Amino acid sequence: MRVYSVDPGEPFLGTLAARVADGTLWPGGVRPDDPLALADVTIYLPTQRAARALAGAFLDVAGGPTALPRIRGLGDAEDEPLAGAAIMGLTEARVVLASLIRSWAAALERAPRAEEGARVLVPSAGPDAVRLADDLIALLEQVETQEADWADLHGLVERADLAEHWQITTEFLEIATGTWPDHLAQVGKVTAATARRMEAEAAAAEVEAAPGPIIVAGSTGSIPATRRLIRAIAESPMGVVVLPGFDRTADGAAWSALQEATDAPGHPQYGMKQLVDALGLAPAEVVPLAAPEPAGVAPARTRLMSAALKPAPATGAWLADRDAIGDLAGALDGVALVEAADEREEAAAIALAMREAVALGERVALVTPHRPLARRVSHALKRWQIAVDDSGGDPLGATPAGILARLVASVALGGGAAEWLALLKHPAASFGLDAADKAKGVAKVERLLRGPRIGAGKMHGAMLAAGEEAARLAEWVMPALAPLARLAGRDAGVGELARAHGRAFAAVVRTLDTGDADTGAADMSRADTADARAVADLFAELGPRAELTIPAGDWPATFDTLMRGIVVRSPPRDDAVRILGPLEARLQAFDHAILGGLNEGTWPQLPDAGPWMSRGMMSDFGIDLPERRIGLSAHDFVMAAHAPRVTLTRAKKAAGEPTVASRWWQRLTAFAGEGADAAVERGRRYLDLARRIETRPRVDPPRRPAPTPPLAARPTALRVTEVARLVRDPYAVYARRVLGLEPLDPLEADPTAGDRGELMHAVMARFVGEGHHRGGDAEARFAAVVDELLGTLDHAPEAQALWGARLKFIAAGVIEAERGRPPSVHHVEVPVRHDIAGGLELSGRIDRMDIGPDGRLEVIDYKTGRAPTRKEVATFFEPQLPLEAALVAAGAVEGVPADIPLAALTYVALGAGREPVAWQPVAGDDAADLAAETMARLVRLVAHYRDPSKGYLSRARLQFGGTLDGDYDHLARAAEWQNG
Template structure:
């Protein structure tokens, strides 16, 4: 090797790198024998680059090819004395155990982060240390003073222990072996340089081991490196500015090249053009170079901007799409790609935003266009990936209705031996049963009772389901090996169905199934290194492990349309390039926070700064935007808020707009005009071809003979405020489907508290002390809640609320008992009208008979009782119950005079509130309420009276179960009512 000779070549941004690379190689070996090319060893940066280079070679017919190798595969060379590297998963599992001990000792350390997320970030840090050649002794040189946060002090102490532990380990990581192989190759070359040419092409040297290898190749007598996207328009002042501050400006697209050239002892002028080909648009490259100057030296824009010349020609190949939202952006991009297909132009969408890529693919599907997506589909989003994640998550918590039904409806469940049809039928019937009657957490008892109604078709299926539910129960902690084995058994059993024919299920079939099995087998093989885990931690591990899987497109992709990540774009060439998702946080992505090292600690230890990824992304952007025809695309807002344009797009637009004397304002307007064409087409495509008139506020008038002849007293308020609710529920017989995920809501709380009070009242011991009554009340409360509420947290909270009102309630009960005795407790009564024929029913919470023979009505309220104004206006329940008592509606007490009515609050302060039937100057007796009620019912038996939607809502924003049926939203409560006779 020669220390004073370095052969560094480069190609400008925007050229088809693989094609020009091959052309340069062929030109260099044009006058040599054909086999001379076969003696060349060509190291490339990615598998896609290698495939493309091979394709370009083969376009020229049969010929000898160079040895095409990958820089990343150097660590796999079988050098003597170096064992094979440890699988990354094994190392992550080992690190996770150390992290778990750290977080147990320091709960405040990255609180909220899972141990596997921390283990992955720790693995990345150790891998970076090995790749960059940072030894544990370098960490010992770091001095943290008391002014540093305790977090960083503890983190450094932990890293020193971990790094030393693995530094002494005989088993090598992939990164450490890569660097050791590179160092061994370099040492071998010092003694025996390779006789044949060695070339490294397409890599920027962003990793330490790769950079070291490139330096060694560049110093070989017959070695050379070829850099992609080298900026020839950078001035020396711009190159110098990359190291002008306390921190190197690693976020600049050319920073890695400056670092590499410094290590080689070269300057930018020493870099030679690999080929004489020029960039597609040299003027645009100059514009981009100036726009991407480091932020601290953007004052160079004024000084050098005049040298750019007219900007309209430089921006002629650029279009700018500024969409409203992500959907608008995706559809605009899809239209541009479809237009390229029509014109026979090769085109590519380059974006790091996978959600945008999927949206564009979905939009292209309407025209039957399948793009060649280089990234494929993440395994965790495929059917097998979702299935495995779902089962792992269900083992970590009680199985509720929503989880169970989601699993039963999964397309991979019960796919063995023609099980799918009967399985879906039983699933549908079980769902309706569980949603209406529960329980919230299905068990063997409830499923067995359901199966008994149709044993021929349900019994074996229900037995299979019961066995599965019991298998979901996981111990508090178990070995990772046990978790994996149970996960495998459960997944295969659920996929097979009642037949238990696991070999016939669809779980491990097709590309996604095979990839899922490969990753799960990988986890199984390394599970012995995972230690003890809880079910929740295991679910997190499975979720993170499956994220590494990708499923490639199996359908035939269109040859002219591609979707690339930013790295793949370096290996390809397209006539039309669309840079999508140009928003801050998307392109570039925000650097991931490092929980282990601060920025200063990284700089002092020789590690890379967080801005490195931003710089690599900036380099990809510079290459992509330098193509022949380019569309720059972003959306103004996402699902949450306004977005910020990508910093590079912002700089480019600001620079162009800031040079009006050179036509910048006109150039920018034309860019936006070319992009607006696609936005307008997207709007036209989304515009409905027909216009529907909004619905009118409904007031249906059904025939009198189908109108309800009986209502409970609690429904009278609904009849006053929202008659449409009565129409939909009582006439159309519509009922809202119960939620898939039941929750301890206000309705359940009211039912449970009423049960508690009913039991307490019926078993009340009048000789007991207040303390004994309180103890009895709490005993009943615990029994009822344990029986009726399956959520432990809700049990504790509601018991605490009962305990809070227990003394007040029991003292008030003693006072009530001193005045009278309860004679009606949760018993139904009714009163009939003759004109029209109608029955009003009621089930009072409690009616006491006082010593003087009169009645007192009590109503228990879990919330705030209605005010007197509300009672006078629409809450007629108590007044009507009083009128019913006077008419002998309740057999146990007969007709009685009502002495009074009270609300007893089962919450808050537990106060008792008497109803006076008076608000301001207005008053209303039970008999007056009864007369109003009779007139109200008579009115609704007139054919002309409609059941108006939202006639008098208490809150305009309140939602009802029948808003969708009435098409509320197309009208509002200020609209006129439009009556309609319905049959």
């Protein structure tokens, strides 16, 4: 057997290409004197990306055009299917298995269980079923890849001594694994795992007929079929095996530890040992394959990493290992450790490291499985116009076309205001209108949607009534959404939903011509983008599917789930820095490799057995435990960490929560000890640069604003309720009355405390003003008034329930209080308006005025929250009630004489606490004096603001200090000047 290895510090593909070209890997070590000899060579590599890179390496070695070997990626059977073998697509598999899961869940709902009254619940909604199907597909592929036998499933729970619910799961797995092959046979397809196995077996059968050297390189042989292919190649006279990163520095004790240690599956060399054992070789029989040029990576780094990542039982030899290495700082020469405060700082430091590498002319790559970090770095590199080749691509659901498709489904099947606006404002959603007409219509619809929620099914009518522009938009929008909207409220097959969705999507975009009417697939024209094609492909794949039936209301979430796992990638670019996942980076060589996201749970990912089998079941069933994947990740980590320059990065916090450093980070820093200080210092340079580049010059906080508009612009009219605001926060009155700024209502605004107050005021006005409180059936009349007015809140059922209960709570107290009062003449919801000294018009609405048998007047104001105290009223903090009395005295109320004596000023608290109703007088015999004094203070305040030099100060007299929640505090920059 000819089995070689390329050391981790050497460029794998460059070494492989050089040794094939110079004849080292040919039988006898001599290449035929034929310029086309390379065409007779067959090379198998783990990934298609590695295959493309190897082709480039051969061109580099030849220095120009040359014949190339036949280079194939192992496991890429999807790209070149075997003759007559159609591969089951992921979308079809998800739908078929999700249907099976829903049927199982329904059966469990009906099935009796041993424990009386117990119910076994399995998530069966459309998106839940698809997610469970994804996990089931992963398990099916794992079992098929590792060639376990589903027949061993029977009795597994008893053998593993597990809880009863696992028995329920295995019962389903027995059904699923019996049904699934039947479905595949019926449709004449095979799974991707089967296709890979078949291709490996076909390749193994062709080994003996190979016209030239046949080489398998870079594979760890973790799949049994691949392992058999490797063995067949190794046993062939023309065969060569080239292992990646085989640790030739490990001694016998280290290899023995991999046999015995419980954490051995997580070791970087665990897969290598299994493969070498399967080939029947001793580690010493693996021959090093020398690189054409030294890579510049000290062998001491390999020895350091080998020692640091030893299995746990072997770490007792660390002291001896340190002595053997000697210069630990030298072993880490070229390594930088970046421990950032958070992910944002980590991304900034990585971007700067990549920017530096570009300036130095280095080949640089970020290697990370952490997609959010990759996106942050890609965004940060735009600052320097550095092009990025990101192998991870973008999730389809996050692309413009994916977002639009999701919005179409959501809006057509009952989406809310946010979804409506997002759809209407999407750049690709033209609805057949030109940009100007669409913008006008969207502006009208946005005003329509800001405020109370529009009830289901009422959107079309509301748009038609919102103005000409909105009506014109509705004429396009509603027909566009109709194919999918007409399915609302009933169950439908996924295929039917997808076809209708595809037609609606095409109608919304209007730059797409609807393709196959049966599938709703779209033929791209001006929207010919990768993400739009991916959406159309998904519709086309789903169109024929009739296996899964779901409520139409589940379709938006189900479609979103079906988009997950679909990635849109741009074509590879040679003029860009690389962002790669660990698998894509395997076998690649870079001058500077940045390994990012080194936190537990990110790299490596936490082992997860999934919902279908426990760890004990997996072990007894004979498939690899999740820890095996950690070993593969560890091997990728070690290989990538052997670039001439390496930067390892992690964030101490993610999403505001503390993180735990990756086990490899912890091992390296613990083993190196003070020897890692220089590496930390090199990393600190990137952090310092990142912090400096984000530092902004100090800006002195602004002064508290007190604008002084010209007198002609100052308000000449105020409502009684605004006087307290003028006292407390004059700037707010300036913003509203001078600048004309009104707070923007939120989308689908939930009813507020103000709305509750309006409702209770209306109930009391009707109940008292119409004399219902005097009747013998006052309770029934109160309830009738409440029911009628609550009917105006059909868009807010929660408010109807809560406020209805509150009104029911106060009913008896209201009736009792009214019956205990002397007979009076009631005036309710009384409008008032009067010009006061200083040229200001003061207006308002008095909740209630009672004229008693003695002819005296009581002015009453209802409060649904805390009622103001006598002190607050007397100190001009709450002047509304005495100002209303002053307006009565000024003759502002028609039908009430100005000289009517005042009996009292009273607040009535309605359901503000445990007491249903509380009558709280704030003035009695002194009411007239308080009203006159309050009006005099208002006149002086108006005179103050008629002085051009006096400004409207922000937050002038906020009670109790106030909180930064005013409508205009952000405009006044209150947080800056108050806390600066």
